[in-house]
Amino acid sequence: MPTWSNPRGGAGCFIVGEVAQAHDGSLGLAHAFIDAIAATGADAVKFQTHIAVAESTPAEPWRVRFSARDETRYEYWKRMEFSAAEWQGLARHAADQKLAFISSPFSIEAVALLARGGVTAWKIASGEVTNTPMLDRILADNRPVMLSTGLSPLAEIDAAVARVQAANVPLAVLQCTTAYPCPPERIGLNLIPFYRDRYRCAVGLSDHSGTIYPGIAAAMQAIEVLEVHVTLSREMFGPDVVASVTTGELRQLVDGVRFVERMVAQPVDKDALAADLRPLRELFTKSVVARHKLAAGTMLTAEHLAAKKPGTGIPAVRLPELLGRRLARDVDADELLRESDVVNLESGAGL
Numbered sequence: 001m002p003t004w005s006n007p008r009g010g011a012g013c014f015i016v017g018e019v020a021q022a023h024d025g026s027l028g029l030a031h032a033f034i035d036a037i038a039a040t041g042a043d044a045v046k047f048q049t050h051i052a053v054a055e056s057t058p059a060e061p062w063r064v065r066f067s068a069r070d071e072t073r074y075e076y077w078k079r080m081e082f083s084a085a086e087w088q089g090l091a092r093h094a095a096d097q098k099l100a101f102i103s104s105p106f107s108i109e110a111v112a113l114l115a116r117g118g119v120t121a122w123k124i125a126s127g128e129v130t131n132t133p134m135l136d137r138i139l140a141d142n143r144p145v146m147l148s149t150g151l152s153p154l155a156e157i158d159a160a161v162a163r164v165q166a167a168n169v170p171l172a173v174l175q176c177t178t179a180y181p182c183p184p185e186r187i188g189l190n191l192i193p194f195y196r197d198r199y200r201c202a203v204g205l206s207d208h209s210g211t212i213y214p215g216i217a218a219a220m221q222a223i224e225v226l227e228v229h230v231t232l233s234r235e236m237f238g239p240d241v242v243a244s245v246t247t248g249e250l251r252q253l254v255d256g257v258r259f260v261e262r263m264v265a266q267p268v269d270k271d272a273l274a275a276d277l278r279p280l281r282e283l284f285t286k287s288v289v290a291r292h293k294l295a296a297g298t299m300l301t302a303e304h305l306a307a308k309k310p311g312t313g314i315p316a317v318r319l320p321e322l323l324g325r326r327l328a329r330d331v332d333a334d335e336l337l338r339e340s341d342v343v344n345l346e347s348g349a350g351l
Contacts, residue, residue: 012261013204013219014172015254016044016102016146016227022238023047025079027086034093036232040251041258044100046123046227049087049114052077054107064239087117102146104128111137119143123227126150126178129160139167146225148206149195150176161199172225173199176206180243187214192221208243212253219260226257285311288319292333299326300342313337 017037023030030047037045050056052074060073070076082090087103094101100120105111111122111134121144128134129152138145145164149157157173164171175191187209196203204225205218215226229244245253274281286307294304300322307316313336314322325342 013223013257014044014100014225015042015215015257016046016100016225017042017230017250018046018206018227020046020048020229020240021050021080022229022231022236022240022244024237025081027082027089030082030090031093033230033232034090034097034099036247037230037250038094038097038099040247041254042099042250044102044120045094046102046104047090048080048104048106048125049082049110050077050080050106051109051113052081054109084113084116087113091118105134105138108134108137111141115141121146124148124160126152126176129156132163135160135163139164139169142167142169144170144172146172146174146204146206146227148174148176149191150178150206161201165199165201170202171199172202172204174204174206174225174227177208180208180240181210182208182243184209184214189214189218189221192218192223210243210245212245212249212256215253216256216260219257220264222264226253228253282311283309285309286316287311287313287336288316288322289313289334289336290331294327294331296327296329299324305337308334310336314339 017033017040019030019033019037023033034045056074056077058072058074062073070079091101095118101118102121102123103110103114103119104123104125105114106125106128114122122138122141123146124135124138126148129147129149147157147160147164152160161171161173173195175188175195177186177188179186187205187207189205192203192205195201202224204223204227205214206227207214207218208229210229212228215228218226228250229240230250231238231241231244231246234241234246286309289306289308291304291306298304302323305319305322307319322337322342328341328343331337331341
């Protein structure tokens with residue numbers, strides 16, 4: 001996607017490994033995720049930037065009560081916070097690993113913090129699509145935007161897209177279903193070409209299935225962006241593990257997407273392909289041979305002939321043409337017949 005900055009210098013789908021809160025508030029683990037995602041060949045690492053006091057109230061309910069350590073959702077967000085210097089350190093580490101550094105801010109304060117930290121692009125999370133004050137602050141920064149559609153009806157998506165496009169900021173609209181994990185029936189790959197036609201912009205998939213399959217299928221639609229949640233192990237702690245791929249699976253996904261891209265980019269001409277494969281064709285197809293030793297002058301019948309490999313003689317499909325013709329010379333058992341071995345093969349005349 002030419003409007004997105006890819007530190008690896010590659011082309012094709014921009015593949016993002018989403019860490020979210022999988023670091024569980026550990027800065028060291030956040031850095032470990034950067035190294036692990038870089039090793040998969042992905043293009044970007046993505047985090048979420050939470051500042052509890054700026055985005056939440058003490059009364060915010062749990063989506064899933066998963067943490068025995070945090071009494072409230074607010075306390076959990078508080079524990080997920082990193083300082084400005086820590087975010088800058090993560091961004092530098094990503095750059096050293098040739099990864100784009102992306103985050104989803106959840107407040108204007110988080111936007112300001114990240115803008116100082118060197119993000120490559122912004123991700124608008126599903127719940128923030130209607131947060132126009134924050135969106136306007138992001139657009140003023142003039143860096144590319146990925147827009148998630150996971151919770152929004154079309155009218156909300158239309159409004160957000162119009163706002164981004166009016167600011168002339170590079171945009172990718174991502175099909176997303178906010179379900180953890182997302183079942184196959186709700187992935188919504190049909191919406192990818194719909195968004196491309198409706199918004200005339202880059203499109204992609206933000207996948208929460210916890211598998212590599214939707215991403216590979218979406219690559220067949222020439223998506224520009226693919227985002228998946230990542231975990232170091234399925235035994236890790238956190239609410240998103242069930243909707244994440246492991247780093248080993250992310251490596252498979254990256255390889256699969258690149259395979260699909262090469263495949264789609266090279267349409268095949270069937271006759272040209274057959275010509276290229278002629279040496280193999282001669283090995284795998286069959287020719288007409290003598291079933292047993294035959295003398296010159298023998299009038300050929302079905303009992304005299306068989307079809308056997310290799311395919312370097314008279315093709316097996318022509319065996320019926322030889323019936324009733326005479327041999328011009330003695331042939332041994334299993335010997336491939338040649339055009340000159342059968343009298344007047346082309347004209348059809350006998351001896």
